[in-house]
Amino acid sequence: MNEAEKIESVVRAVIRDILGVSQHRVDAFTHKTGLFGSLPELDSMAVANLLTELEDRLGIIIDDDEVDGDMLEDFGGLIHFCQRKVKG
Amino acid sequence: MITPYSCASGQEYILRYGEKNPAQIIIIQPFFEEHNRLKQVIVSIMRGLNAAGIGTALPDLPGTGESLIPVSTVTFDAWRAALSAAAAAVRPQNGPLLAMSFRSGALIDDAAGADALWRCAPETGPRVVRDLLRTRLTGGAKAMTNSDGMVDLAGYKLQQSLLDSISAAVPATTHPTRIARLKTDAAPADVQLEGSPVWRRSEPGDDPILCDAIIADVLAWVKTCAAS
Numbered sequence: 001m002n003e004a005e006k007i008e009s010v011v012r013a014v015i016r017d018i019l020g021v022s023q024h025r026v027d028a029f030t031h032k033t034g035l036f037g038s039l040p041e042l043d044s045m046a047v048a049n050l051l052t053e054l055e056d057r058l059g060i061i062i063d064d065d066e067v068d069g070d071m072l073e074d075f076g077g078l079i080h081f082c083q084r085k086v087k088g
Numbered sequence: 089m090i091t092p093y094s095c096a097s098g099q100e101y102i103l104r105y106g107e108k109n110p111a112q113i114i115i116i117q118p119f120f121e122e123h124n125r126l127k128q129v130i131v132s133i134m135r136g137l138n139a140a141g142i143g144t145a146l147p148d149l150p151g152t153g154e155s156l157i158p159v160s161t162v163t164f165d166a167w168r169a170a171l172s173a174a175a176a177a178v179r180p181q182n183g184p185l186l187a188m189s190f191r192s193g194a195l196i197d198d199a200a201g202a203d204a205l206w207r208c209a210p211e212t213g214p215r216v217v218r219d220l221l222r223t224r225l226t227g228g229a230k231a232m233t234n235s236d237g238m239v240d241l242a243g244y245k246l247q248q249s250l251l252d253s254i255s256a257a258v259p260a261t262t263h264p265t266r267i268a269r270l271k272t273d274a275a276p277a278d279v280q281l282e283g284s285p286v287w288r289r290s291e292p293g294d295d296p297i298l299c300d301a302i303i304a305d306v307l308a309w310v311k312t313c314a315a316s
Contacts, residue, residue: 013272017284017285017288017289018285018288018289018290019289019290020289020290020291041290043290044223044224044225045121045223045242045290046290047222047223047225048219048222048223048225049219049288049289049290050288051222052215052218052219052222052288053285053288056272056273056274056275056285057272057273057274058274059274064221064222064225067225
């Protein structure tokens with residue numbers, strides 16, 4: 001597994017663990033799968049938990065200014081955001 | 089059993105399992121939403137430890153859990169003082185009192201005056217406040233302090249001074265401490281546990297894998313504490 005695949009698998013695991021989305025459902029996510037506004041489990045409280053858990057697992061810090069619609073719009077956007085943060 | 093204890097704001101209650109056991113552990117729960125999310129897991133751990141001969145005590149601090157005190161009146165020092173009072177009420181006559189804290193509970197666990205501390209995924213104060221503030225990111229509400237010095241945050245009405253105190257707090261380093269974190273957590277720890285971060289789950293519940301991992305580590309830790 002390369003670095004990009006590792007990050008994608010961490011993001012999938014966080015969505016499963018934090019939002020309670022089943023492994024079966026999260027395995028079926030594509031980069032176009034909608035998140036904020038599309039995934040009912042992802043309310044504003046859950047966004048806070050999701051971001052903080054991603055920080056803990058990836059060893060990154062996410063500034064609140066960086067949190068916008070693009071980043072959480074779909075699964076692909078969130079993965080690309082995390083990959084950029086891990087690279088620094 | 090449930091026993092009362094007295095603190096400055098009145099009477100609060102302690103849930104106890106195995107209160108006649110010589111070794112007693114007082115458990116400090118996290119604040120705010122994580123308190124609710126972890127309740128079931130903590131009680132499962134208490135039952136498991138009782139089955140292994142370890143007594144545990146879970147106090148509700150003023151403004152938390154079943155307390156009748158509104159959280160809007162609570163101060164950080166009141167939490168610390170109440171924890172001291174609860175610890176004094178459960179301290180065994182002829183055995184050690186140990187303390188386990190979960191998450192933000194680590195910010196006050198030293199106030200229990202326990203002989204040693206076990207911490208599950210301890211948080212610093214700034215991170216606790218940041219988590220609360222983050223719920224506003226996508227919630228739309230921007231107003232912070234109201235004119236009465238109160239803050240509406242993540243569904244809680246809190247004194248600004250409470251948030252300020254939490255912001256300035258970090259887990260104390262004055263006691264022998266064992267730090268446990270999940271295997272998935274990148275931060276340093278003495279032991280890495282199997283299980284999921286129940287405290288961040290939208291729909292919390294039990295996590296038998298996490299409970300078993302915690303019980304096993306705490307039983308080993310209690311033996312180490314008894315030997316030292």
